[in-house]
Amino acid sequence: MMPPPPDPPDPPPPLRAAHAGAFGDRAGDVAVQDTNDEACASKLSCANAGYIVDEWARHFVKPGPMGRVKKYPPIINRGYYTRVATMRNVIECFLRECVLPGDARDGVLSRITRRQIVQIGAGFDTIYFRLRQKAAAPLTYLELDYAEVVDKKARVINAKPELAGQMMSPSHSYRDDGGYRLVAADLRDVNSLNDAAAKHLDPEVPTLIISECCLAYLERHEAEAVVRWCAEVTSACEASAFVLYDPINPSDAFGRQMVMNVAARGSPLRGILGSVGEQTDRMSRCGFRSAGCVDMNETWDYLTRRNSADVARVVRLEMFDEIEEWRLIQAHYCVAWGVNQLDGGDALLDAIKLK
Known part of the structure; x- marks a missing residue:
């Protein structure tokens, strides 16, 4: 006679979005939040077309009529592939190369845990879930965004077993023991960033801060305050960096039109x-x-050098004859970095510099 099956494990506790700082009212906040929805839909289109693997993006995109999701043209899909592939490479290099004395350096990401990643303006990004599936999630993964955004994301995660239930190890839980933190923080108020760092980060652990299409929506002095905060919060550990993806070049004809189009949406x-x-x-x-x-033309060239087989695969996915327009768009987005250099090696710096 077979013994009775064991009781099923308790479900993970519900994810709670921590609130670190109050938000002031400002016209355009909702419009800026709405750019998150468009980015999610674009990444899902990119995944559905076969450019990237992202099995979690679909949970954060609301289907249209008859359950259909928006399909974007090849030029958009290729742009998101370049953006996602570049950021993934930076993150994986950080996890592999930014080591403290006593940490493993065998290149196996699952054995490297003493790392922290902070994603400012994270929206509904799915980087953490990919890292967790690969057993490569860092010690702490902190996402910062509007209170409304993190509350919506927490609700989606709690409603989806495949998101809430894929724990990296039994010792990790969303609420207390795990490394995943959703925190509301106003990027216009550095005090709220300080509160988030004080509660969730270890200043002596290697830290990578990432930001995608975020700082350009702030006033210049506000954005500079965020960059200065990133430098300060990582200053105690040399194996740390800040990497951002943002639009640039607003003064030429294409840039002026780009700026007008975005402004017309209220953001x-x-x-x-x-x-x-x-x-x-x-x-x-x-x-x-x-x-x-x-600029992103250089990142495309870097990806071609680094993984020519994958770029060749991507090029074959869809018919594409908009090379001139593609290069023009790519010239108006960039990857920028600030690094507290490593002792004894420049592997992370070289990867971020796209060598």
Whole structure:
């Protein structure tokens, strides 16, 4: 006679969105939040077309009539592939290369846990769930965004067993023991960022801060305050960095049209910088030891050198004859970085510099 089956494990406790700081009212906040929905839909289109693997994006996109999701043209799919592939490479290199004395350096991500990742303006991004599935989630993964956004994301996660139930190990839970934290923080108020850091981060653990299409929506002085905060919060550990993806070049004909289109949606690019040089200067001015920036044409060239087989696969997915327009769009987005350099090696810096 077979013994009775064991009782099923208790479900993970519901994810709670922590609130660190009050928000002031400002026209355009809702419009900026709405850009998150468009980004999610674009990434889902990119995944559905086969450019990237993201099995979690569908949970955060509301289907249209008859359950259909929006399909974007190849030029958008290819742009999101470049963005996602570049950021994934930076994150994986950080997890692999940013080590403290006594940490494993065998290149196996599952054995490297003493890391922290902070995603500012995270929206409904799914980076954490991908890392968790690979058993590569860092010690702490902190997402910061509007209170309304993190509350919506928490509700989605709690309603989806495949999101709430995939724990990296039995010792990790959303509420107390696990590394995943959703925190409401107003990027216009550095005090709320300080509150989040004080409660959730260890200043002596290697930290990667990432931001995608976020700072350009702030006023320039507000964005600079965020960059300065990123430099300060990572200053105690040299194996740390800040990497952002943002629009640039608003002054030429394409850039002016881009800025007008975004402003017409109610979310103007108040803090957009004019060039890769300005991005680099801001990183240095705000306290990072090493800084740089490249436009997305250079990241595409980097991906082609680094993984020519995958780029060749992507090129074959859809008919594409908009090369001139593609290069023009890519020239108006960039990846910028500020790094507290590693002792004994520049592997992370080289990866971020897209060598």
